[in-house]
Amino acid sequence: MKRSWLWLLCGAAVAAGAGVPLALGGREALSTLFTVPLGAVVALAGLSLASALARAVKLRLLAMRLGHHISVPRALITAFASDAAFQATPAGAGGYPATIVLLRRGGVPASAGVAMCAADQALDSALFAVALPLFCLLDLGDAVPAAWHSFAWLPAVVILAVAVSIAIAYRFRSVWLTPLRALALRVRWLRERRERVRAFCARVVADFARLRNGSRIVTCTLVLAVAAQWIARYAALWLAMIVLGHPLPFGLVFVAQSVALHAAQWTGMPGGVGAGDVALAAGLSPWAPLVVLGPALLLWRLATYHLVLLAGAIAFACDRRPIASAAIAAADA
16 A cells, blocks of 8 residues: 555656646747757756766765775666655655665675765765855856845755754764663564664764775765766756756756755655745746746756656666575675
8 A cells, every 4th residue: 555655656746747847837838848959858868867977976986985896887777776766755765775775786785885875965965065155155146136145154054053963963872872772672673683783883883984084086086976966967957948048047046956856855745846846936937937937847857857767767677687695695794
């Protein structure tokens, strides 16, 4: 029953991903799509592909830092399939579990996969903490009210507050960890596997510590891969607006997508479909009419949502090969 509801929710999101932009733009939005050059469609698909390739590079570098070699096909399958899992599940909840499972099938231990996902999230958060204030200060365009620029520090402060809270919680872990451990041990499954769970957590902490240290060249390449991943992903709407004859500052489009999509994730709809489109249309409406925003949002959804789901389905299909259980057990040893 739960699986049926998940498929129903995903199907509704796929339909809404095309229906909501068309509803926003009206009948003219659909007719405008037929005027888009084929080269522009290929370029939008190329941006989606570049984003997934950058994430594959990031995963391969993180695995390399932990001493695990994953092949190029494995990195690509993991990147494409996990991106689809992010888009197909409410609030992106399935993305990181899919990443861990797919990496494990490629020989990366589960503990290393968890550490890599934590590092992946930390790198993404650091990018947005730096990029959002810079774009708010430098690249929102002259038409943006001056008051908007004064709030440029807010995204960085929020992310910094979360990071400080995590650091404080870790520093005083002895205060809350003991009662939490006692509560967890009331669960029979955890009590029976107490030593294994403790060893697994120790491996995750050790792997994450190793990820924080290493070659500066690898670190710089990781930073470039993270920047390429999100700039390519968020450039799709910017390019769509250019194709439709309403260019907007890249910083404005980047900030609008960041705020709208992260807020829309709280609705529970896969990919923030529906709420994200409406929020973007409302946020960008002072600079472009809905008759342009409608087809632009549809092109954006086709490139960053529907195409990602299709590529992920192909990646999952390519990964449906049997892997010896002994190899998986050896990876977790």
